[in-house]
Amino acid sequence: MTSAVIELSDIEYTFPGRGICLSGLNFHLHEGERVGLFGPNGAGKTTMLHILMGLLHPQRGEVRLFGRTMADGRAFDEARLRIGFLFQNSDDQLFCPTVLDDVAFGPLNQGLSPDEARQRATEALTTVGLSGFEDYVPYRLSGGEKKLVALATILSMRPEVLVLDEPTTGLSPESRERLVSILAGLPMARLVVSHEPDFLAATTDTLLALRDGRIVPGRLAPHSHVHVHEEGDIPHQH
Amino acid sequence: MATIDQSLAHGDSIIHTMDPRVRLGCAVLLTVTTALLHWLPPALLALATGAGLTLLAGLRPQTVIRRLAVVNVFIVFLWIFLPFSVPLAAQGEPVLRLGPLAASRAGVDLALLITVKSNAIVLTLLALMATIPMQDLGPAMQRLKVPEKLCHILLFTYRYLFVIHQEYRTMRRAMAARGFTPGTNRHTYRAVAWLMGMLLVRSWDRAERVHSAMRCRGFRGRFHSMARFTVSARDVMLLAGCTAMAAAFIWLETTRRGLA
Known part of the structure; x- marks a missing residue:
């Protein structure tokens, strides 16, 4: 068994005045694993991700990243540089005057020189198929392009794990397909959170679900399709 | 705009x-x-x-x-x-x-x-x-030792003015769709005050989210710029x-x- 890169144990989180959100939540992600997390809106998926990134602090439980217990903010500061976290809303993630500045922001924070950062940024933009977009203004891009630039901003940091929060929100079917094919080419461990089972099936190997504040295995449930075509009542094969 | x-x-x-x-x-x-x-x-x-x-x-x-x-x-x-x-x-x-x-x-x-x-x-x-251009003004101010906070304010105002303006327009449209026509009366004053208040709340929330996203990419209060200036x-x-x-x-x- 490879070592766990993300481990959440017995997490409890309560929003002030809104009752328990997560309770007794356990989760782990190992190197090379591709895990999908399904959950209806409001199940606490984003809350869980923010806890594992150290943006929210649980009332109880322990977060371990790369084998180290996250005791304080400083520990999280270091671990975050190794995790690529894609936010649900790209406008929250992209804040620089140009695409290049935004994609180079992470590498510069990692302490790379401007030249190395530029190099990394160009590479990351190529990976997401947006080379040539360097001087564009992020807020004028389409929703799909914004999402891809946001993905590039974390790929340029060469993360060891990808954590994607509802990456398909607001995307057109074409952009969604493009995202699926880009993700297929990325080797690192990943945790994808979505309320779209189809997208999770296309981008991950294991499906988990967040129900009643804890993680449970995805359910296998048979379902049938109504299938209509001309002369469909005559016995035939597909 | x-x-x-x-x-x-x-x-x-x-x-x-x-x-x-x-x-x-x-x-x-x-x-x-x-x-x-x-x-x-x-x-x-x-x-x-x-x-x-x-x-x-x-x-x-x-x-x-x-x-x-x-x-x-x-x-x-x-x-x-x-x-x-x-x-x-x-x-x-x-x-x-x-x-x-x-x-x-x-x-x-x-x-x-x-x-x-x-x-x-x-x-x-x-x-x-x-x-x-805006992408040079921030770094230039930074190099001239203008206080970091002023540079940040300028950068974020430029970037998010548009987003906040869009939010304002979305809310105004939603109001118009429910039959709101501004006039000189208490109803209008109250509705506009709520609109402005809501805009403030949303901007604050957005600021929190943007800051979280920046922290996730290793931001610790200082911008490192790629701009190279030569005299x-x-x-x-x-x-x-x-x-x-x-x-x-x-x-x-x-x-x-x-x-x-």
Whole structure:
């Protein structure tokens, strides 16, 4: 068994005045694993991700990243540089005057020189198929392009794990397909959170679900399709 | 306001290719000294300097005129009020009499001085600062040791003004869709106050989310910029020229005081 890169144990989180959100939540992600997390809106998926990134602090439980217990903010500061976290809303993630500045922001924070950062940024933009977009203004891009630039901003940091929060929100079917094919080419461990089972099936190997504040295995449930075509009542094969 | 206009920032004139830090420094030097003037001749010299720089920057005349017009709308009011509100000199003759109102020579002079100074400052800023693209202005300010917080405010205002404006429009449309037509009544005041309050709350929430996203990418309160600036011989010449002009303004101003 490879070592766990993300481990959440017995997490409890309560929003002030809104009752328990997560309770007794356990989760782990190992190197090379591709895990999908399904959950209806409001199940606490984003809350869980923010806890594992150290943006929210649980009332109880322990977060371990790369084998180290996250005791304080400083520990999280270091671990975050190794995790690529894609936010649900790209406008929250992209804040620089140009695409290049935004994609180079992470590498510069990692302490790379401007030249190395530029190099990394160009590479990351190529990976997401947006080379040539360097001087564009992020807020004028389409929703799909914004999402891809946001993905590039974390790929340029060469993360060891990808954590994607509802990456398909607001995307057109074409952009969604493009995202699926880009993700297929990325080797690192990943945790994808979505309320779209189809997208999770296309981008991950294991499906988990967040129900009643804890993680449970995805359910296998048979379902049938109504299938209509001309002369469909005559016995035939597909 | 769909996008933030930066029409003057793009060009290939001598000014556009200068180091942004030098342009910023020159702009501060010239505008501060111009603002301190009290005498018309140095103010006219400042106006000529501003005009000269604008010509060097090769800005489109229509754009320059349109921006000057905005400033001069306010100045028109000074021309209406100042002549009648500045008192006449002892035994001075009014320039113009409108019934009981007398326009003083000193008032006209003051209005003229303000007009010349304002236009000089606007032209200088158009030539030296409006020609700096936003992505260079932040780093340039940072290198000139402008406080980090001011740089951040500028950067984020520029980036999120558009997003917040869109949120405002979305909410306004939602209000219109429910039959809201603004009028002069309590209902309107209350609805608009709620709208503004909501905008504030949403902006605050967004700021929190943006900050979280930045922390996830390793932000710890300091921007590392990729911009590389180099000072060339021409930059030194511009700086020297602007310093000389600023010194000339001050010199003219002080000689007049010496004469008085």
